[in-house]
Amino acid sequence: xxxxxxxxxxxxxxxxxxxxxxxxxxxxxxxxxxxxxxxxxxxxxxxxxxxxxxxxxxxxxxxxxxxxxxxxxxxxxxxxxxxxxxxxxxxxxxxxxxxxxxxxxxxxxxxxxxxxxxxxxxxxxxxxxxxxxxxxxxxxxxxxxxxxxxxxxxxxxxxxxxxxxxxxxxxxxxxxxxxxxxxxxxxxxxxxxxxxxxxxxxxxxxxxxxxxxxxxxxxxxxxxxxxxxxxxxxxxxxxxxxxxxxxxxxxxxxxxxxxxxxxxxxxxxxxxxxxxxxxxxxxxxxxxxxxxxxxxxxxxxxxxxxxxxxxxxxxxxxxxxxxxxxxxxx
Numbered sequence: 001x002x003x004x005x006x007x008x009x010x011x012x013x014x015x016x017x018x019x020x021x022x023x024x025x026x027x028x029x030x031x032x033x034x035x036x037x038x039x040x041x042x043x044x045x046x047x048x049x050x051x052x053x054x055x056x057x058x059x060x061x062x063x064x065x066x067x068x069x070x071x072x073x074x075x076x077x078x079x080x081x082x083x084x085x086x087x088x089x090x091x092x093x094x095x096x097x098x099x100x101x102x103x104x105x106x107x108x109x110x111x112x113x114x115x116x117x118x119x120x121x122x123x124x125x126x127x128x129x130x131x132x133x134x135x136x137x138x139x140x141x142x143x144x145x146x147x148x149x150x151x152x153x154x155x156x157x158x159x160x161x162x163x164x165x166x167x168x169x170x171x172x173x174x175x176x177x178x179x180x181x182x183x184x185x186x187x188x189x190x191x192x193x194x195x196x197x198x199x200x201x202x203x204x205x206x207x208x209x210x211x212x213x214x215x216x217x218x219x220x221x222x223x224x225x226x227x228x229x230x231x232x233x234x235x236x237x238x239x240x241x242x243x244x245x246x247x248x249x250x251x252x253x254x255x256x257x258x259x260x261x262x263x264x265x266x267x268x269x270x271x272x273x274x275x276x277x278x279x280x281x282x283x284x285x286x287x288x289x290x291x292x293x294x295x296x297x298x299x300x301x302x303x304x305x306x307x308x309x310x311x312x313x314x315x316x317x318x319x320x321x322x323x324x325x326x327x328x329x330x
Contacts, residue, residue: 025065028117058094070125072100122158
């Protein structure tokens with residue numbers, strides 16, 4: 001879904017992000033998850049079940065403030081290997097680095113390093129599968145597979161070339177299930193038990209799942225939906241809900257002078273897609289606070305969305321002070 005635009009743009013997604021773009025742009029390093037191939041042939045665009053989005057989305061992501069995208073998902077091969085190559089070319093032209101797709105075996109093994117306010121972050125993305133669409137036999141690396149050994153190898157390579165903090169983005173879990181599966185928990189425990197992995201962020205369920213911890217490290221089990229055409233009428237209660245997750249990194253020095261980067265805490269902003277307003281992404285706590293400030297009753301759907309998201313995010317009962325759900329203070 002997109003807003004039509006004049007001039008050289010056939011689509012303009014930026015108005016749909018207007019309420020949340022400031023928060024995204026303010027981050028030292030902002031990640032997006034792109035769950036559709038992209039094409040510059042507008043006649044080739046398509047929706048469910050084999051998606052193909054417009055190339056202009058990539059430029060819009062830059063304008064909104066995103067710095068990098070994960071591209072490994074169950075829809076990554078919806079348009080075959082040519083769709084992967086098209087997506088990679090479009091993202092490269094827009095200047096957005098990505099993890100999850102690769103045009104060559106050497107590209108697939110090349111660590112992706114990013115800057116987050118002076119901290120070097122490594123990023124690796126992978127998916128549980130591709131909806132039965134086969135990876136080419138000669139190019140199994142074209143979309144990264146959720147193989148724990150391969151992921152740990154990638155994390156180690158990131159460390160070797162200078163990553164101070166390594167993030168693993170995973171397309172995993174079961175659609176519309178709000179609690180993590182046993183497999184998600186086992187995979188998170190294996191990855192975060194390794195000293196080369198610092199944070200796991202998941203998606204795919206299309207509903208919000210909790211933030212948990214393995215030892216002293218965070219796992220965001222499921223981000224929900226951010227920009228979507230799903231709703232309770234087709235999918236699940238909460239399919240219009242999502243979250244912006246902000247992770248604060250801190251450099252800590254030990255008694256021997258060595259430094260380590262840790263995730264000091266997590267802040268979550270609930271969002272909701274307003275399908276009645278052109279699929280605009282609403283900053284839920286900000287919208288509720290604005291209504292209260294204007295002495296108006298907040299929208300009932302937004303209030304229900306906030307409570308539903310907060311309940312799901314906080315389901316793991318983490319130690320006090322490490323996880324905060326935004327309530328509209330700022």
